[in-house]
Amino acid sequence: MTLQQLKYMIAVVNCGSINEAAKKLFITQPSLSSAIKELEAEVGVELFIRSPKGITLSVDGAEFLGYARQVVEQAALLEQRYLNKKPSRQLCSISTQHYAFAVNAFVNMIQQSGAEEYEFTLRETRTHEIIEDVKNLRSEIGILYMNPFNRKVIEKMLRENRLDFHPLFEAEPHIFISTQNPLSGRRFVTLEDLEEYPYLSFEQGEYNSFYFSEEILSTVFRKKSIHVSDRATLFNLLIGLNGYTISTGIVSADLNGDNITSVPLRVDDHIQVGWIANHQLQISKQAQVYVQELKTVIRSSGLALLE
Structure with missing residues (x-):
């Protein structure tokens, strides 16, 4: 298992397809597919589920991705500290219902990042697509609401897709x-x-x-x-x-x-508004910063946080 293979896997997840990831990585699609299959063979689990509709993470793949991200982040810190490499390009994707406070928090996160390079994504989108985005790790975090009317339906979908709901306010x-x-x-x-x-x-x-x-x-x-x-x-x-x-x-x-x-x-x-994330994954440091900015914006509006 190599650091490059882990980076390849993360790229496929971020792009949502092997073809798009290959373009972004400037390698051929067959080379990337081969690298992913070699990684799966080495660790002994199927990381991705392949179908005519595309490629999605398996349950084992979601768990593996959490560890892979941590390893890649730590390797980047080592390179910065001892090889004088510049900080890696910061990444973070959020899907949300149409809330101005979610955009405010996103603006604050970017301003606080101080990164020379970053690639952040904010999707204001439909409720079902938010759940799909987080399920397939197209986004790390989704923001949506529940109330007595929709709670049972939304909670059932979250359970089926191994997603957790974290109340905000x-x-x-x-x-x-x-x-x-x-x-x-x-x-x-x-x-x-x-x-x-x-x-x-x-x-x-x-x-x-x-x-x-x-x-x-x-x-x-x-x-x-x-x-x-x-x-x-x-x-x-x-x-x-x-x-x-x-x-x-x-x-x-x-x-x-x-x-x-x-x-x-x-x-x-x-x-009741909250954020959802994959049950098996620890969200990235950048996503954690976003959640903190969400809480800051909510507090400033005069609402009490549900903690």
Whole structure:
């Protein structure tokens, strides 16, 4: 077993395919495939499951990857200390539902890294894809919410995919609206107050189940409903159409400007947001930094952490 083989395996996981990893490593696809198969033969386990749809980590592969990352990180530290090599390129991938605080924490992580070279990825994506990303280690961490309605379904999916949910905070539901909306400034609103306003939500593609909705109360009928795919469009429509969406109440003026405000929504429900990760893996140091930045942003918003 060589350090190069471990680096090859990590590259395949990061890229999601042998072809893409081979391009990034500037070697041929057959050479990379051969190196991975030799590593599997040497350790005596199947690290990857190969199918017509592509390549994914096996259960044994996920455990092996955790050790491989630690070895490669420690080797890089030795090279920096004794061979005067420059720090290795920092890597970290995050998948998240559409939360401004997740972006704030990502910005802070990059600013704190001080790295000369890095390759970070932030995917604001659909709920099912977040779980798939973390399951297949395309992302180290996923950020999503659970509430009494979707908890059993989400927890079942996490168990089946060997993922753990780490609660960050619990919030009362709020609506996000334009500061020019007639409801702006109210102490709270009810569902009845919202009946005549367009409801905005994030579309979930082929997994468009109520349980995968990013917004609570997904089964409530609305006379006017608009589905969008990105946060910028949603906020533009909040302003242009006097629409509303439902979320945690954490608004970022730095990212969203001063045109959006939050108002408490009086319903018998709550939102618990947390991060998910592979049960068998210790997340990288960079991912650990991101989690700490998440906690800092949440504290600064006035919410209590669930620790």
